[in-house]
Amino acid sequence: MLLFTSLLGHRDGAIVHATAVVLDGHVHGRWHVFGTPWAGSARLNADRSAPIRGVCLISHGRGTKPTRLQPARAASKLLARCLHPYWEPAATSKLLDTIARIVTEIPCYDFPFAPSLSSVLRGLQVAER
Numbered sequence: 001m002l003l004f005t006s007l008l009g010h011r012d013g014a015i016v017h018a019t020a021v022v023l024d025g026h027v028h029g030r031w032h033v034f035g036t037p038w039a040g041s042a043r044l045n046a047d048r049s050a051p052i053r054g055v056c057l058i059s060h061g062r063g064t065k066p067t068r069l070q071p072a073r074a075a076s077k078l079l080a081r082c083l084h085p086y087w088e089p090a091a092t093s094k095l096l097d098t099i100a101r102i103v104t105e106i107p108c109y110d111f112p113f114a115p116s117l118s119s120v121l122r123g124l125q126v127a128e129r
Helices: 071-079 089-105 117-127
Strands: 002-005 020-027 030-034 049-051 055-060 108-113
């Protein structure tokens, strides 16, 4: 199980999460993300799941330029954004195994962006590939 924070909305039937989300294995052979019924500070919630077509690792930047990451680089960036169960060696091992599977099965992107509507639209274009 991996815990992430994401921010998205609704677009052509897409499920968009604005709270902490949990990625927990396969559903019908595909990785899925699960939302939460709690709205959080953004006052948005998505109490449902959706298949994952890509992972965008966002950060503030001067411009918006998503770049596909090689699995090794994606793994290190993803690990830095996860809750680490350091107190439980078996859980830590499972976390590392799960990250290795994710970065080989799902396209991952480094996604620096300038805070603007065009950046959000560019992110949606990347997700629709």
